[in-house]
Amino acid sequence: MIVTPGWYMALAAVLFLIGASGILLRRNALVMFMSIELMLNAVNLTFVAAGRELNLIDGQISVLFVMVVAAAEVVVGLAIIVAVFRRRSTASVDELAELKG
Amino acid sequence: MNLNALAIAPEAILTLAVVVLLLVDVQFHPGHRWWGMAAGLGLLGATTASVLQWVDFRGADGEAFFSGMMLVDGFSSFAGLVVFPLTGLGLMTAWPLVRRLEGRGAEFVTLVLIAATGAHLMAGAGNLLMLFIGLEVFSISLYVLAGFTRDRADSDEAALKYFLLGGLASAIFLYGVALVFAATGSLSINGIGEYLETTVLLRPGILLAGIALLVVGLGFKVSAAPFHVWAPDVYQGAPGAVTGFLASSAKVAGFAALARVLTVALGARIDDWAPAVAVIAAVSIVIGTLLALAQTDLKRMLAYSSVAHAGFILSAVTAGGAGVPDMWFYVATYAVQVLAAFAVASVVSGPATGRSPLTDYAGLSARSPFLAAMLGLMMLAMGGIPVTAGFVGKVAVFRSAIDAGYLWLVITGVVATVAGLFFYLRVIVLMYMQPAAEVPDSQGARLSVPLGVGIALSVAALVTLLAGLVPWPLLEWLRDALPL
């Protein structure tokens, strides 16, 4: 039984889903943020697997760029979270629901 | 590999400006005048570069540079012509805030410039990954800007929400890219387009899923319903001086990317996505209008109205490539209007504060006739009253939609326009027909208009009226701004 890239992509899809569920269900900003990272990882896996099937290196290149982007995002995101924490001393987004309606 | 300095001149110039600005600032702390000068020169240069690109590459037959990463054509150069001056106006209106930020002012200006760069990258990207990077450059700087003032809780709430939801959206978008890549074996927009033109996919499942996710990601950027949820909170929470730039540039960049991806890369699939886009447009128009009716805060109201406008613009996109000029007309003029409206808000409610209750605007015509007139004009323009650019824009997009056979969408649009008039008029009523005395806690003192805001508003008013009275030359140029 041979593992086709399809398997990886399906797995990636599931991972992506779990990541999304983290955002939809958790309310700790950090965890939600990690979920985003997880989703990006799932996408990366998709890229690589697809690239292998297509026999294109672009898939792997993309992963590198995504990683850079993710890194930058992490920095900014954590900065924001820290800023929030500094004022409210909490990382739960439920405290941040004043703007609505 | 076709290297051409002009191809990335705008980005290069702006980046240079950013670097120089930062280095000099770190060394000598020259203060906000220097920031202004550097930013001004950078934007001027970028604009000039875009003008040159426009002159050389106007018309659909653009050229691809950096192995297809950057496309330079009428489309991208026009985007530059819109984005960079817009950024300039945005900075002008934000200047009072910049001065109050003191130390962090340099960072603020830097981020605005980088965001502008990212916006233009989105418009010019010839490769989905490039597009993604530009999108992130643009978004991440906006995340920061949204949370830049720390004197109020709203600001960082806005930032965090924008960041988390933005992250979700870009992840979805990226997944879409990956799926399209898997489905077509290419990341280059033109490449994908050609592939889809030439080959008939027997099993288009992945491609279609990818398109769906791409639309989600881009719909989020242009704040089309139901992906608009972030907009009201972020617009209201972000500092008054930032919101204008945020709202306007996001529309321009987002629609540039959207139009290019849909019409070039997925042009062959128009029958698949056009109906979906039409539905999104209708939903955005209705939701945006209805919810704007219920608002009591100007910035929040404008946020919802911007959702409705996203819907109007999308109805031009339903016509595919044919609709792009009309889309551009609407986007460009609307961006100016929304910037100006938020500029007024930033003066009346304060550049750093987020909330701007409508009661602040009661009797504004007495406290500052200029601001009242400007805001009134913008309201009429957004309401689509003739003699303003808003009317021509509406006619333009409705033309495209009817051309594409979406009469029902147009009828929804016109009816919603009338309902929308209600809240635009309400602002005018407050400003002109209700003396400030009637309303509590509206300080009767005359407002002084900062110079930058004054200039920005005058320019915006000029554009709005000119584009409303004699739109014809502009429309003729726009015919050359096709992405194909």
Add this chain to the structure above:
Amino acid sequence: MESLVTLAVLLPLAGTVLLALFGRRLPEPFAGVIGTLTVAGSFGCFVLLSLDFFAGTGEAVSVTWFEWFPAFGVDAAFRFDQLSALMTLVVTGVGTLIHVYSIGYMHGDPRFGRFFTYLNLFITSMLILVLAGNFAVMFVGWELVGLCSYLLISFWFERETAAAAGKKAFVVNRVGDLGFLVAMMIVFATFGTFEFGEVFAAAPSVLTTGTATAIGLLLLLGAAGKSAQLPLYVWLPDAMEGPTPVSALIHAATMVTAGVYLVARTGVIFELAPVAAAVVAIVGTATALFAATIAVAQTDIKRVLAYSTISQLGFMFMAVGAAAHVAGMFHLMTHAFFKALLFLGAGSVIHGMHDEQDMTRMGGLARKMPVTFATMAIGWLAISGIPPLAGFWSKDEILGAVFERGGLWTVLWGVGIFTALLTAFYMTRMMWLTFFGAPRWADGVEPHESPRVMTVPLMALAGLSIVGGLVNTPFRTSLEHFLAPAFAAVHLSHPLEGATAWILAGISVVAALAGIGMAALRYRDRIPAEQGLGWRVLGRGYYVDDVYGQVFARSGKLGAAWLAFRFDSRGIDGAVEGVGGLTRRVASWLRPLQTGFVRSYGVTILLGGVALLAWFLSRGAL
């Protein structure tokens, strides 16, 4: 000739304009003098114009001023023929006398000038009416006289009653005019023209009986409005609120006879519609009897005369309905004389009694104001139909003509005779209550004879009432010859000759005498208390006014109020406002969806994603 007609019309008009501009500044008598002279002038013109008609020679004169409604081929055109001649002479003649009289009667009124302005405007309008060469122009005069009657009835507008009466008169007239208007629609639709000449020429060939009947009945409606016939008579009694000269001129002599003139003028059409003609006659007869009975029970001297006018107009309708146009016009003329005389006399009485109109407070005035008494007596005998006075001849000719038609018309004749008796009765009653018996004046009232300027016209009219009848007696039918050309197209019905004629005449004379006798006996020495139910019913005019008031005025207003304040503002406007409210309510329902929680936003976004996935996958991946 043409210029003379124009001049005759323009003279009173000039007077109107002149007085309208300077009336307020002119010292009192001059305004009246100007008015009188202009009218007298136009009377002169008409006399000159009529001379060769008298001679039997002479053609109808047509004058066209200018194109009025090109699309209808309607010009501002006048046509002066024998019929118009008679009318214009009556109008301007009687008009002149009443002008003179008014100079005295309106003495000291703050709006003296204004009064003569209106009076002249009325003469002008009346001339337009009777000279009109087509329906449209006639309609102009028709409405303008209505306007003047409105203005003059409510001349003393400080009095609520006067103002109300004026409005009532105009509105009720309008109802009639509606008939006229619709009749004109049909006329134009069928003939494509309004010109009398063309219409009447084409009528026999074009008009079906049905159309003719329709036109006839509609015209009758108009005529009934203007001439106060059933059921539209209600405005005339109230019209007595106006100054007495007005009552004499407009509401006795001229305007109210316009209806008769209209029927006579359009005789050709009525000839083609026997039903319509019969209806005219029946309405006339009924009105005559109806009004006469009411007149019996009135105590206000002017109201007696008002109802008597209605009744006499009924006679005229009877005549024209029976196609006895000459008789109708004849009675119109004589009635103009003696009724104007009676009104002016009544005016003189009222003037002398310090504006007292209630006959129960008069009596024994014969001695105090002899001239008035003498002249009014003549009028009284004339209207009662005592030969050889004017009234006898004309009324007798009408009854004769009706009787001659035979068949059911005889019934009408009978009613006519009875009405004649009643007429004699109530007129006598009026004379007795006013002039004979013991004085019952309110204290401080010093009756006195009126000035000459008022009595002279009385005498003149008295003279006319005596001799006026002689123009058309069974022995010398000169009026008939005079009018013959005008009625060339109509088959006139003539009163019969010989024995029957004499018998009929006898019967009517007997009836008249009987009436006079009964009244004389009843009121010789004392006034019976007329308080019985019958008297009250008659006194209130069968409560018709009250019923109209309830039905039209009151319930109408209620209905309108419901329509305006419930249906319109609640119903229609409510719906309009409701749409706006609903939209806002829906909006406020949607707001909670924006919870402010990031994760629910995430759900929304993902939901959108799911929807898109569903759509796209449905496009080929399933």
Add this chain to the structure above:
Amino acid sequence: MVELVLFVIFGTAALFGAVSMVWARNPVYSAMGLMLTMFSVAVFYVSNAAHFVAVVQVIIYAGAVMTLFLFVIMLIGVDREENRREAIPFHRPVALVVLALFGAGVLVAGRVAWVTGPTTAGEPINGTVEVIGEQLFRKWVLPFEVTALLLIIAAVGAIGLALFKGDREVGS
């Protein structure tokens, strides 16, 4: 055969890590779970001939990024556990349904074929440093340069957000 075993083992690990990340009450456990997933993904990279990427994955993600995360977690405090009562009515069921539909959508889309693009000829790709590097500095040079901007943003943004001194309107 080897690949199958690897796929099964590390697939399970990845899923377990992901789920535990979402599930864990304590952020630290979440971080650990995420790290596990990332390692597993790195393994998949290797088995998909993306050696360099795998290395980077381990170094940057599992190394730098997760360290950063842990650092912030510590800064904010581990003890604070979020309460799991859901404030928004019907949120969880709706969310789960939407997620299920979403996943179903993607999986259905790919059920017949995950990759429909044309397979380019030539020997199978091998993500060595040389290959990647050559590509990166030839075809992808522009994006590569643009990433510099991202780093500027990161630096400037962090300063802008974190710098508290010299701020007139601190407080509230």
Add this chain to the structure above:
Amino acid sequence: MTDFPILTTIILLPIAGAILVMFLPSRRPELVLPVSIAASLVTLGAVGWLLVEFEAGEAGFQFVEQVSWYSDWGVGWHVGVDGISLLLVALTALLFPIGLAASTGVKHRVREYAASMLFLEAGILGVFLCLDLLVFFIFWEAMLVPMYFIIGIWGGERRVHAAIKFFLYTALGSALMLSGIIFLGLTGGEGGPTFDFVELLGADLSRTTQFWLFAAFGISFAIKVPVFPFHTWLPDAHVEAPTAGSVILAGVLLKLGAYGLLRFNLTLFPEAAVEFVPVLAVLAVIGIVYGAIVAIVQTDIKRLVAYSSVSHLGFVILGIFALTSHGLQGSVLQMVNHGLTTGALFLLVGMIYERRHTREISQFGGLATVMPRYAAAFLFVSFASIGLPGLNGFVGEFFILIGAYLSLPVYAIVGASGVVLAAVYLLWAYQRMFTGPIVVEENRALTDIGFREVAILAPLLALILFLGIYPKPALDRIEPSVNRVLERIEQTTDYEVPEFGTVGP
């Protein structure tokens, strides 16, 4: 016929005036009204020149100017005047100086007021003169803004509500029309899209297309007129608007709707027009009777006049959809007449309002004793509005009713009853306001109208009398154009103007 662009000049003159007013020194407010009046008088002069130069008996458009703006859209500047629009243009140009002269009551923000009035004038003139549908719509919609401000800023107590109601209601109608116009412009032209009215006459539209387009245009115009169920914005707007506002609103704005129906619906969608005749005839007749009945019981004189407008405009609509030459002539003339009479009525109401600051009829009574000139003028205008022969009101109604009888006899007869009701509500109002003894003490001190007010009224009264006695000049100019409309309908549909008459023309 000279080639001087007179029509463009006429449209631009008020705008120039408005700009001039805006730049007047703000410390010299007393200059504002004179300058604005002067500006509108210059416009009037230009229109007068137009009246003189106009070829009577010409059916087609005259003084045509045509410039293409943007060929891709087929939009351009195309203006022209024919018998239908000529008199309405003249009416507009006449009423504005009068309205401005009557605006001395306006005390605050006079500059903005005068400017809005002049912009409004430009907008209205543009609507009447433009033959490019898109440009027509631009003027049509833009015109709302100054009117909105005039009601909303210088209006009465509930002005804001009235202003917004007016704006939204009319905007809703025009929104539908806009989609209709764009659709027509894209589908109608042979060679690519065009919004040119004259070219669009050549468009061959399917029956259903015509039906929907007629509805889209029709509702917009019906709201403006207003036709029966859409009329409720009118009383509110009138009651709240300042005097000049009401004068313009009733005098000109309402005509735009009827004009649009006549100019566009009848000519562009003839088949649908013929189909729609029963609907609109019924609504028109309902409007005539309903408006009159509702007017009877109004307690606010301005509301009363407003509802009377509903009734009178009902006549206009009836005449239009009678589809006979007489009816159409009558309608156009009736528009002018109604503009004159109702304009005058609102001026008069404004005069008494300035003195007593109330419009409640019950607050008056016996005014004729203290204000004879005023009473006379009021009565004169009332009778003109009642339709007394010799005054203008009669001519229009006469044409309409008889014209309508030729094609829709029943409707004509029912409609004619409006003539009676008009007498009822106006004379009753006059009776309550002017006759009887003076009951309210404030009224004793009232001063009669002075020279200025007489001067303001004089031109209107003169025209009322002139058009009543000698309407020929007006009719001669109207007739050819309306006949052409009819001819077009007869050519393009199987409708035929009913035959009538055996003797006449």
